[in-house]
Amino acid sequence: MELLSVSLGVYYGDFTAAAARENLTASQGKTLTVLRRGPAAMRVLAETLSCDASNMTGIIDRLEKRGLVRREPSPGDRRVKNVVLTPEGEHAIDTIRANMHTTLAGLASLSEADQETLYALLERAFTEKAHVSGT
Template sequence: MTKAPRAEAPGVDTAQLMELFSVSLGVYYGDFTVAAASENLTASQGKALTVLRRGPAAMRTLADVMTCDASNMTGIIDRLEKRGLVRREASPSDRRVKNVILTPEGERVTDAIRSKMHTTQEGLDRLSAEDRSSLYALLERVFVARPDA
């Protein structure tokens, strides 16, 4: 049995895609902010935990990824550390550099935030496994892949 060809959106230009990304990200970040607040975190604190889920990071790297000032990052990490969600330790390669590491409690809270993002989960659950794989590959090409890599 052959599959019917998928309908393509005719004539979608970059401006239309950017508008849809804007709407999509607005829904995602609204969902994320509510979920983070349910764990008594600001959106910035929740985002820092999400970034650290990928692995330890230097304070400067966190500030760059989160596009915020280093002094802001220090305040965010101070509050997360006080709650036992992250810890700082000296970098093995440069003792002047502090790496921030997610604690097991930080991992639990990050998982709790994701599990409470119902609008996002429901939207993604409407996709077939094939569509999720395609979306993943497309987003990776658009936002992660670098031409010089």
């Protein structure tokens, strides 16, 4: 567990600092990261980020005001609003990722073979298949 604690601490500290350089909170940055996967309903965002729905509304309101996301009706249920990442939002999350200097330097210090091994181990440890099959 120590390895996980140290690695997550470095990663989230680096992410938070990079988000702050974009004048975003860590929660706003995480929201953009989730939306990078595709549009999501407010309820789904709140669940994914383990956030109260009222907090999620405030986060989305601030991101929308900056033009980083927009709300649009869900194609399947017009009563539901999906949150969609705008091109400006994509640029913001790309910039955050590019400015995660500690994380990027740590990964760059590994050989290509070590990077491939790390990726394979993380994929094995954190994919649904690994959890279901017990491998």
